Amino acid sequence: MYIIIGNLAFNKPTNVTASDFYQKTYPATGAVDGIIPDNTLNTHCAHLSNDNGTSAEWWTDLGDVYKIYNITLYSRTDNNNDDRLQQFNLTVYNTSDNEVLCGYHHNPVFTHITITCPRPLIGRYVHFKKKANVTKEEAAVLCEVIIIGHKYIDCTLCPNSVSCNDVTGCEACHGSYQPECKQRCEDGIYGTNCQDQCGQCKTNTICDRYNGTCHDGCQIWWTITICLKILYNICMQCKHFSCL
Numbered sequence: 001m002y003i004i005i006g007n008l009a010f011n012k013p014t015n016v017t018a019s020d021f022y023q024k025t026y027p028a029t030g031a032v033d034g035i036i037p038d039n040t041l042n043t044h045c046a047h048l049s050n051d052n053g054t055s056a057e058w059w060t061d062l063g064d065v066y067k068i069y070n071i072t073l074y075s076r077t078d079n080n081n082d083d084r085l086q087q088f089n090l091t092v093y094n095t096s097d098n099e100v101l102c103g104y105h106h107n108p109v110f111t112h113i114t115i116t117c118p119r120p121l122i123g124r125y126v127h128f129k130k131k132a133n134v135t136k137e138e139a140a141v142l143c144e145v146i147i148i149g150h151k152y153i154d155c156t157l158c159p160n161s162v163s164c165n166d167v168t169g170c171e172a173c174h175g176s177y178q179p180e181c182k183q184r185c186e187d188g189i190y191g192t193n194c195q196d197q198c199g200q201c202k203t204n205t206i207c208d209r210y211n212g213t214c215h216d217g218c219q220i221w222w223t224i225t226i227c228l229k230i231l232y233n234i235c236m237q238c239k240h241f242s243c244l
Helices: 020-025 029-033
Strands: 012-014 046-050 056-074 088-093 100-105 114-130 136-140 144-151
Touching: 012 029, 012 046, 020 046, 020 088, 029 046, 029 056, 029 136, 029 144, 046 056, 056 100, 100 114, 114 136
Parallel strands: none
Antiparallel strands: 012 056, 046 136, 056 114, 056 144, 088 100, 088 114
C-alpha cells in the first residue's frame, strides 16, 4: 500500500470572515483553485476583510484526517499588496477546541511563504488567522494555499509483528479493521484485513470482527467457536446410535 504525498487543499471546501462584497467577488475558494497569481490583481484570490477590528480568518476542510508537514501561502504580487499578509497564525485541528500551531509569521509576505510545522501535525482542518488591529482594515489576501501531507494511518492498529510507517502504513491491520486500518470490518467478515468469512452463528448473530468467535454459540449442526464445522459429517460415522 502506498500513500500519496501532495497538495491536500486543492478544491476543498472553505470558509472565510469577509463582507458580502468580498465573499461574492473574491470568495474563499479562490485560495484552493490551483491558480498561482501573476503580477496583476488576481480575481482568483480569496480576500479576507473585517471592518469591525476583528481578526481576518480563513478555513479549509480537508475531508479526512491527514498528517500535515508544511503550508505555503501565496499573496498578491501587484503594487496594491499593501502588506496585507502579515502577523498571522496557521493552525491544524480536528475540533475547534484542540487547535495546534503549525507556525506564526510576523513580517509582510509580498510573494509567497512556506511555513513548516515544527513536527508533522494530525488533523482535518487548517485555519489561517491574521492578528487583529494590524492595519486600519483587518484585511488579508490568500491567492493560493498549498497544504503538503498525506492520509493519516494509526499505527497502533497494526499487529505488533508487522511494520508501519508514514509512507506504506501497516503491512497488515489488526483483526477487525479493513486495509488502511481506518474502518472496521463489515458485518459477517473478520480477521486481518477483513479477509475471513464468519461462520454459522446462532440466530444469525454477527461474529466477533477480531477472531470470528460466535459469542452466542452456533446454529444447530454446527460446532467449534467460529461455527465453521458441520456436525453432520461426524454423525455419518455412527452405526448404532442416532445423532441428536
